[in-house]
Amino acid sequence: MKLYYSPGACSMGIHVILEEIGKPYELSLVSTKDGAQHKPEYKAVNPKSKVPALDLDEGGRALTEWPAIALYLGSSNPESGLLPKDPAAQARALEAIDYVTGTIHPNAFTRQFRPANFSVRDEDHPQVIAQAQENADKFFELLDKNWTGDTWILPEGYSVADAALFFVEYWQAKRVGKPLPPKLDRHLKAMLERPAVKRALEQEGLAA
Ligand SMILES: N[C@@H](CCC(=O)N[C@@H](CS)C(=O)NCC(=O)O)C(=O)O
Known part of the structure; x- marks a missing residue:
């Protein structure tokens, strides 16, 4: 799993969730202040040119949108207790x-x-x-x-x-x-x- 992030951007909330879960993952820097989100390499990952994006290692396109990523991480790691079951x-x-x-x-x-x-x-x-x-x-x-x-x-x-x-x-x-x-x-x-x-x-x- 790889998180595309920019320091201090909203992606830091997803970064926190990954650290709470505690399983191995990679970080990939996309410096939004330097415009890296608009480069073709990143647009191939997320055509919306935003962070966060999460590569799920499943060969498909990266998962985007903070709520969707948080829901995915919480529900696929039930032992973390980060997403209430009720x-x-x-x-x-x-x-x-x-x-x-x-x-x-x-x-x-x-x-x-x-x-x-x-x-x-x-x-x-x-x-x-x-x-x-x-x-x-x-x-x-x-x-x-x-x-x-x-x-x-x-x-x-x-x-x-x-x-x-x-x-x-x-x-x-x-x-x-x-x-x-x-x-x-x-x-x-x-x-x-x-x-x-x-x-x-x-x-x-x-x-x-
Ligand atoms: N709807 C997206 C919004 C993400 C977003 O706005 N990310 C900002 C960083 S906090 C970004 O990548 N901005 C770069 C830009 O607008 O060029 C989500 O919830 O994930």
Whole structure:
């Protein structure tokens, strides 16, 4: 199995899941800041030019899209306990993952990190970024107010959903440098204490 990743990108959540599972896998660097995602070699792996992508060693095309990769890794490694078996809890995990990857990631962070994708006029970019930062505050507040878990997002315990929440929390606290609401701040701190998270960050050359 091989994970195509870029340091500090959303792929780091999948990297954490692979480290939690603890089975051998390879890492392949696709530096998005250098435009490697648009090179023909990578487009042959993922024509969408995005990370993460996971080569399943099955000879077919690589698996793409964060929720699909997380579902695959959780369900194909049941002993890891990363995907709840109870259907309602499993659906709650997917609900949280979808909110992170479908709402928070694009509307709060892609808009901040790539404002040119949202307005061709350079003079509009500060406004695109400011609106994205407001979105981030609003989304994180909502998650904090509706938190039903203890340390982890699901009351059932640690799951792939925590790895999804982790990468957007990390962006807000460590990359943008803004505080998180209390429960999410506690969650990020708990994530940073996990050996699997420490290893993933170290392998990507990132600070804890
Ligand atoms: N829908 C995709 C989005 C992945 C995505 O946006 N990845 C970003 C990194 S966080 C990327 O590869 N960006 C490169 C680009 O847009 O050129 C998923 O959930 O996996």
